[in-house]
Amino acid sequence: MAGLSAAWELTRTRVGRETPRVIVLEAGNRVGGKVRSTEFCGRTVDLAGDAFLARRPEATQLCDELGLTGALVAPGTSGASLWVRGRLRMMPAGVNLGVPTKAWPMVRSGILSPAGLLRAAVDLVAPHRGEPQATGDRSVGDIVGSRLGHQVVERLVDPLIGGIHAGGVADLSAEATFPPLLTADRRPGSLVRALRRGPSPGGLAPPPDAAPAPVFWSLDGSAARLPAELASALAVQGVPVHTGVAVESLARRPVDDAGPTWRLTLAGDADAVPGTAGSSDSVRHLDVDAVVLAVPAGQAAGLLAGHAPLASSLLGDVEHSSVTVVTLSMAAGSVRSPLVGTGFLVPRTSTIGGRPALITGCTYLSRKWPGLARTEDELIRLSVGRHGDTRPDSLDDDELTAAAVAELGAVLDVAGRPRASMVTRWDGAFPQYRVGHLARTATIELAVAALPGVAVAGATYRGVGIPAVIGSGRTAARTVLRSLDGAAPARPGR
Ligand SMILES: Cc1cc2nc3c(=O)[nH]c(=O)nc-3n(C[C@H](O)[C@H](O)[C@H](O)COP(=O)(O)OP(=O)(O)OC[C@H]3O[C@@H](n4cnc5c(N)ncnc54)[C@H](O)[C@@H]3O)c2cc1C
Numbered sequence: 001m002a003g004l005s006a007a008w009e010l011t012r013t014r015v016g017r018e019t020p021r022v023i024v025l026e027a028g029n030r031v032g033g034k035v036r037s038t039e040f041c042g043r044t045v046d047l048a049g050d051a052f053l054a055r056r057p058e059a060t061q062l063c064d065e066l067g068l069t070g071a072l073v074a075p076g077t078s079g080a081s082l083w084v085r086g087r088l089r090m091m092p093a094g095v096n097l098g099v100p101t102k103a104w105p106m107v108r109s110g111i112l113s114p115a116g117l118l119r120a121a122v123d124l125v126a127p128h129r130g131e132p133q134a135t136g137d138r139s140v141g142d143i144v145g146s147r148l149g150h151q152v153v154e155r156l157v158d159p160l161i162g163g164i165h166a167g168g169v170a171d172l173s174a175e176a177t178f179p180p181l182l183t184a185d186r187r188p189g190s191l192v193r194a195l196r197r198g199p200s201p202g203g204l205a206p207p208p209d210a211a212p213a214p215v216f217w218s219l220d221g222s223a224a225r226l227p228a229e230l231a232s233a234l235a236v237q238g239v240p241v242h243t244g245v246a247v248e249s250l251a252r253r254p255v256d257d258a259g260p261t262w263r264l265t266l267a268g269d270a271d272a273v274p275g276t277a278g279s280s281d282s283v284r285h286l287d288v289d290a291v292v293l294a295v296p297a298g299q300a301a302g303l304l305a306g307h308a309p310l311a312s313s314l315l316g317d318v319e320h321s322s323v324t325v326v327t328l329s330m331a332a333g334s335v336r337s338p339l340v341g342t343g344f345l346v347p348r349t350s351t352i353g354g355r356p357a358l359i360t361g362c363t364y365l366s367r368k369w370p371g372l373a374r375t376e377d378e379l380i381r382l383s384v385g386r387h388g389d390t391r392p393d394s395l396d397d398d399e400l401t402a403a404a405v406a407e408l409g410a411v412l413d414v415a416g417r418p419r420a421s422m423v424t425r426w427d428g429a430f431p432q433y434r435v436g437h438l439a440r441t442a443t444i445e446l447a448v449a450a451l452p453g454v455a456v457a458g459a460t461y462r463g464v465g466i467p468a469v470i471g472s473g474r475t476a477a478r479t480v481l482r483s484l485d486g487a488a489p490a491r492p493g494r
Pocket residue numbers: 001002003025026027028032033034035047048049050051052053245246247248294295296299323325426429430457458459460464465466467469
């Protein structure tokens with residue numbers, strides 16, 4: 001998404017009097033990277049992200065530019081449960097990324113034990129001086145644990161924020177994953193009150209009679225329609241997207257040469273890429289003025305190694321965690337528990353069937369997206385794996401499915417086996433935003449900015465969600481344009 005978005009931004013801008021000639025090179029055999037769908041039981045289902053945050057403007061703005069606003073669909077249901085203290089409990093009202101801001105809904109939910117509630121309530125009465133001038137980062141778990149106690153961390157904040165990043169909040173940067181928490185922690189007084197006072201998303205209160213705005217959007221058909229439609233729109237603009245072509249290396253061309261600055265060495269189906277030249281050993285080269293490296297951290301580290309050693313080393317140090325998605329078709333009537341909301345999350349400290357839970361969450365797919373509903377079945381998606389849990393690696397797909405289905409059966413009243421199942425492994429898919437992540441990102445960006453016409457983009461840097469990576473691709477495109485344009489601000493084109 002980041003690379004396609006960078007290309008899109010480039011088609012809408014001029015360098016001097018010209019629109020840049022843009023080529024997208026994609027190592028995989030299809031576009032979209034982690035935004036991907038497939039056919040399952042006669043329907044198109046997303047294999048990774050199935051929705052994007054409505055609060056951030058980048059994805060909806062892109063949909064608007066692609067003429068897809070009419071195709072936006074909101075989930076058919078809302079709310080989620082937590083598997084805590086041996087049963088499913090609805091997430092109470094007023095929870096801000098796991099931090100409770102309303103007392104009574106929290107008390108009634110039963111998520112915290114009486115001792116956990118008392119500990120959290122200390123925040124409302126204990127003096128906290130605050131440090132408004134403080135700078136620097138802390139982990140989400142450290143802040144919430146010290147202010148509200150470990151139960152709020154383990155049962156609420158870790159499943160939500162840790163779930164989004166497939167990480168643990170003990171290590172995740174507050175600055176990068178939940179900036180209002182860091183700001184609230186620096187204010188004097190209660191953390192909960194400071195978060196409650198924070199601006200509403202978008203900064204404006206909705207009119208009192210307005211229907212609640214959706215928190216997430218997807219596209220009619222699947223979220224993966226977005227990269228597919230974007231690639232088609234790029235083709236219309238004359239921007240080819242070459243799949244099956246990997247950039248193997250990046251070399252600086254001689255500075256005294258008036259030609260393009262960079263030489264890319266390509267692998268794969270590179271003969272099809274216009275403008276390539278071959279050398280004696282039939283390696284294909286492509287000379288370009290500028291490059292947006294919209295690839296995961298490890299690949300970016302390799303490509304930058306000879307040019308920006310510090311950036312390369314910082315990128316090489318980014319840890320990643322893996323997630324596996326198990327999609328199930330359960331025969332109609334076989335799930336006898338009421339399916340309320342979009343699904344449930346499983347805190348890492350919860351057990352299922354007396355053992356540490358393998359599944360981290362469950363989406364009632366055909367309830368969340370009514371377009372997927374059929375009379376014959378219930379589509380359910382289980383997420384397995386989080387940072388530090390290596391158990392999924394030692395299980396083959398059948399074993400993993402059996403273990404995940406057994407846990408589902410311990411949470412919900414399920415009769416019989418799935419009609420069909422599908423396992424999708426996302427190895428190393430989630431960069432871990434450790435404490436100090438944004439400072440390291442700034443260092444990487446600064447080091448890369450010293451290379452003429454090069455910028456980095458994608459989930460490694462300033463947000464893992466689809467809107468954030470779209471924004472990062474577009475920002476990277478403007479950065480390379482400024483470099484090509486002699487640092488003049490990029491002007492919008494058509
Ligand atoms: C299971 C799962 C669930 C998710 N759920 C959501 C969700 O609900 N909502 C949400 O907003 N986000 C979600 N995300 C996160 C989001 O989908 C990703 O963070 C985002 O799509 C990453 O986009 P990207 O462009 O940065 O990277 P990628 O999608 O990883 O794209 C990078 C591309 O670079 C290509 N590439 C790599 N090396 C080279 C090379 N040398 N030459 C050429 N090409 C190369 C790769 O093939 C790949 O296509 C989820 C992710 C996963 C895995």
